[in-house]
Amino acid sequence: MGRAEERRARQRGGRRAAPRNRSSQAAAPESRTESVSSAEGAPQAAVGGRVAARRGAPKGGKGAKGEKGRIRRLFTWKKMLGTFLGFTVLVIGAFIILYMTTPIPDTANAEAELQSNVYKYSDGTMLARDGKLNRENVDLAEIDKAVQHTFVAAENKSFYQDAGVDLKGTTRGVLNTLMGKGAQGGSTITQQYVKNYYLTQEQTVTRKLKELVISLKLDREKSKDYILAGYINSSYYGRGAYGIQAAAQAYYRVDADKLSVAQGAYLAALLQAPSQYDWAAASDTGKKLVEQRWNYVLDNMVEEDWLDKSERDAMTFPVPKEPKAAPGQEGQVGYLVKAANAELEKQLVAQGVADNSTEAEAMVGAGGWNITLNVDKKKQKALEASVKDQLTSKLDKKKRPVDGDVQAGAVSVNPKTGAVVAMYGGVNYVEHYTNNATRTDYQPASTFKPVILAAALDQGAVTQDDEKIGANTIYDGTSKRPVVGSDIGFAPENEDDVDYGDVTVQTAMNKSINSVFAQMGVDVGMDKVLKTAGALGMDTADLKAVPAQTLGTMGASPLQMAGVYATLDNHGRQVTPTLIKSAENSAHAVTPADPIGDEVISREAADTVTSVLTGVVDDGTARASVLDNPQRNGQKVAGKTGTSDDNKSAWFTAYTPDLVTAVGLFGESAKPPHPQVTLTGATGTVPGKGRIAGGGFPARIWAAYTFGVASKVSKFDLETDQGAAVQPTITASPSPSASEEPSEEPSTAAPSTKPPKTQTPSQEPTTEEPSEEPTTGEPTTGEPTTGEPTTEPPENPLDPQFGQ
Template sequence: MGRAEDRRARQRGGRRAAPGNRSSRTAAPEPRTGTRTEPVTSERDTAHAAVGGRAAARRGAGKGGKGAGGGKGRIRRLFTWRKMLGGFLGFCVLVIGAFIVLYMTTPIPDTANADAELQSNVYKYGDGTLLARDGKLNRENVDLADVPKEVQHAFVAAENKSFYDDAGVDLKGTARGVLNTVMGKGAQGGSTITQQYVKNYYLTQEQTVTRKLKELVISLKLDREKSKEYILAGYINSSYYGRGAYGIQAAAQAYYRVDADQLTVPQGAYLAALLQAPSQYDWTAASDTGRRLVKQRWNYVLDNMVGEDWLDRTERDAMQFPVPEEPKPAPGQEGQVGYLVKAANSELERQLLAQGVADSGQEAEAMVSAGGWNITLNVEKKKQKALEKAVKEQLTSKLDAKKRPVDADIQAGAVSVNPKTGAVVAMYGGVDYVKHYTNNATRTDYQPASTFKPVILAAALDQGAVTQDDQKISVNTVYDGTSKRPVVGSDIGFAPENEDDVDYGDVTVQTAMNKSVNSVFAQLGVDVGMDKVLKTASDLGMDTTDLKAVPAQTLGTMGASPLQMAGVYATLDNHGRKVTPALIKSAENSVHAVQPADPIGGQVISREAADTVTSVLTGVVDDGTAQKSVRDNPLRNGQKVAGKTGTSDDNKSAWFTAYTPDLVTSVGLFGESAEPPHPQVTMTGATGLLPGKGRVNGGGYPAQIWAAYTFGVSKKVSRFDLETDQGAAVQPSVTASPSPSPSPEPSEEPATESPSGEPSKTREPSQTPTTREPSQTPTTSQTPSQTPTTETPTTGAPQDPLDPQLGSGSGTGSQ
């Protein structure tokens, strides 16, 4: 009976109370009766009370009470796994539904987009008169059957190896493109051939989510309705290959002078590789980096073909890179027209990139080549014709390649800029665009030589630099002009040779500029700090990317173009406010209106520094290396001129960059072999100058071209407004009376005091000393003494030749 009652009691009370510790159980064993003892009942009641308390607390929290854990409870109820899963599924249903609606409402367009039906670009002079129309569109569609199967495979291997098996889209790539567009990261790769064809032929190049989604839908539909052969044919016929060529037939002619059905596998692989970056990968115009990259891309295409069993490994290993033919200008681009059109296109492409209209150089180039643009240039027709005439009369009419092979190697380039507006008012790119494709006005592969010296002086004045003796540098600071004198204060040894190895002794900075003394400016550059010199060069408009800050740069050994140098000197002319030469005044098509950036920027060097350099450069014209061609020119009529000559090592380039208050013009002559691959060569002996001594110096033909052009178009005499008390333009001078008639002596010859003691035409330093007296032995850099030292070369000056172009010996960045 006891056990039965015990079971009944347990059924009524749930379960027995937990036993206490062993000692308590021993001291008070549980009685085997029908009722529980008091301690058991109390423990159960206490447990029930605790549970009830917690439940009450939860109820209180659920009603907004402040019980502990109330906030966490709400979060747990809000983000339960059931609700999160339900929300995700709902979002998926919404996206799928939206895509179905988009799929149902987006048909394959019946016609091509405006870009696929290309038009001509129209180019106008600044006054609105027609300069050029780029002619008939360079496109000719061909059937896929006319393209060798291996060449077809090359395009698939380059862009979309899964093309023959996919559904026409790359969902991962498209999702990445949409995400990057939303996040503002621009265009991304990863599209299939089908998607690229849809974009090129049916849609536009704009980077929007809507366009990308339409591209996805149309690609899916097109892949279901059309064959792979139809899509591939459309792709290779609508793609842009550079050189104005749309479609594989035009590209085959532009790069290899063959029809598409005659393309070899290596040639086809190159054209397929081009599509990634047409301009950068064009072999004839590519940089060393561009050539390396396109070769890598070409190898990538061929290796993919081998991997897909479209090309035998043995055949692939035997293939050589197919170097393309030289570009062939389009009809109607003869003379200077092609140079202006090409330069305008390049500037427009940069503007499209800068303003975010295009997301890559490839896209910008395709947009310009697509046509439909009305482009107005800043070029003034009168000045353009005058510049062409000056080059012809002063130089090209004297070249005769049949008599002198070196004459075939002479190339001229020039750019003229309004310093107040930054407008490029004239440009000379070469003898003829259809004969010489490279624009000599914009090429940057030749040294500017001594036309870089004003940049060094500008850096010294703007930075408040000091000599090795801690004396502040001015135009009257005296330096040792000894040829081959090692610079002091540089970790890199450098001892430049002066022109003809002439020793000038102690000379002021002004005289060193007049005579273009290399040893002085090498030391001046070290005193300033070559890193600061290169920064100033960059601020003024030169491209100093990847240049090393070494003393040798003081000789102008970097590359530069007439366009760049015109911008540098225009900034000096504009009192230190940055001038970025602008060729385009306006450009617009049916979709975009491009407003060029303001060519006039902020103050990059102080006005006093810029004006002082201008003042010094008037001495180069009046008392230095440009006397014959500019100072004594009968057309000058009192016009104030500041400028600098330059002649590079081995006479491979010769420059004259100079300006009046209203016009800046840079003229460069370049020795380029007429035979491929067109290496740089010397110009010595051109036009019949005495071989071995007949250098084409900056003070010769370049200065003559400059003077004929500038004095011909600038009828109004103007004066510089200079805020400086230094330089030849303001410094008191002791000069000889000029002769009534122009001297037959050459402009290149440094004017020095002759051994007989006759006075020279060189301006002397101020009679009032500005700093301390130099020591008996010239130091690295000294200041003027109370009585200026004689500036006669210690080894004797070279004799004046009869021909105004002649010099003697070889020079190094000298003039």
């Protein structure tokens, strides 16, 4: 054998042979190894050993690499591509089957047909049945072309070019439904019409896929005008109006064919959020949003060459007319029905039955609901009677125009269950559309002070002198005293600019001393104060953490404040006032979430605030109206009065162990656009001198109602050793009249939060009748109201001094 042949033999027996399996190696001819010299055999053995080691690796320490190899072989690009293609074919096939088996319905869905909602008291007796569904279809040809375009510009600019669906938006909606995130928008006019008229608002993948299929078919089989007509005739516009004809009458008192482009743009903008954008009931924010939406619609029309720019520039916002209540909604019924509907709509969204508030509102407005409220029939009638007897019967707008500006709102809550047992929304729903019990555009004023104290106690806050804050902590009550420790300067004025000198927190609450609580808010930290307010039930999302908030300058409703005080009454466990007991229709049954939540402040903190607030009733600004009420019969009461800047609102929110009620009086001009005005001078008080304070009419309404419905005398179960409820009060001789000098000399020393520790706390006379303060520190023009002794109330119950 030559050298070349030997080399080839070595290659076959060495490196070239390595990839073969063991059986083939064992069967190799003996002559192959014999022809190799012993010197050359060593390298071959080494090579063979390495190969064998590699082949045996999966059984040894390198098993992980083998596992990775199997995974790589399992997920090859070919297999992944095949799986994707197979899934795609399966989806397409399923869609084709769905498309072939889903016809366009011959009739409208049940929710698009005439039905009524039924409302009942908590005992099952009838409260109301809403009227006929307000719907009247009109031919599209009767609607001005430019008005038609306002709806397209608002909702779906590509309407005339698209195939009836937005695949991207629908896919997003399906995925969000699968993940429980709700809808993110993106539906075309065609899809919205299909959902409103043929299907339901139910949030399921099946419904969304049907919506997609029917929309595609409808776009192929019907004209765009047919679809647009169906859309504007089936959409819900608020005020109980379905369809453009009903909406034109509800908002502008004209038929649909008489709508201007500006009016049409408002109705088109309204569809995004009917309740929020209804001008008559909208907040300032809501009004700004709907005006922005209105401008958006018109700008889109110019962009699409549907409106001349000069014509658009000349347009002004068309303010809608005041709403007319439906028959059967007179008195308090309309307020209760409207509030129940709003709560049900929120629950439908929260429970995923509706995508958003607009869909939920349409579902409720479509009817068919049987709704039982928590409202107690006896308490409801008692609250209405109390407002009438204590306030509205004394108003005479013919003699005193200012009397026509007085609005009252009240909410009563069971603190143990969260049930709203009574609600007063205004003198008459057909006369005053806005529900005063749920409106949030007036300041709660000094009724916010207990929230500051609750935050201090719960956080274990200390004064600037590092003393822990409690009911007996001493603060400087000097009027206009600059707060210490704040980067933002603030020096609020006390009521009538009275200097109280060094006072305890208990006394400061009794007399509602601004300077003390402004400093306390800074001591606690305004961010922590607002956090506590939010936990207790107030809406603080957009509030700035500045010292001025200590005076209650934010907006709040009687419903919110009743929830805050109910949480205090419930020993710190959050109470969410709930109006609806149950609601159901043919497709859904809605059970409200538990109104009683977790502990949001400690029991000791909540109970201490309650203890302190008993002093306001027994020895403070509510004494004349509550303590001396002959119906009280020893009932324990905790509460706080409040009177806002310029006397635009007056409050009394208070509670017994079994019932919490917030009463608010609001100055609202009787003339459109109904701006906020002062209450001063109403009910016969001297114009410019007689404020309507929280300790007056609001407290008297509260007392007449609460003591009238109480079935027993109860006491607070408090876990605290602080406050007026657990400590004896030192009494003194009656205070001097308002014309005399204050008992305390004005403080001229540098601002401080308390005197030296060895100083004995001063105690103001307990028979003094202090007044409420304006919440922004502006000087008041009225006569001082602090001087009437409370041992003998004035003969005239309408006297401006009474119950301030």
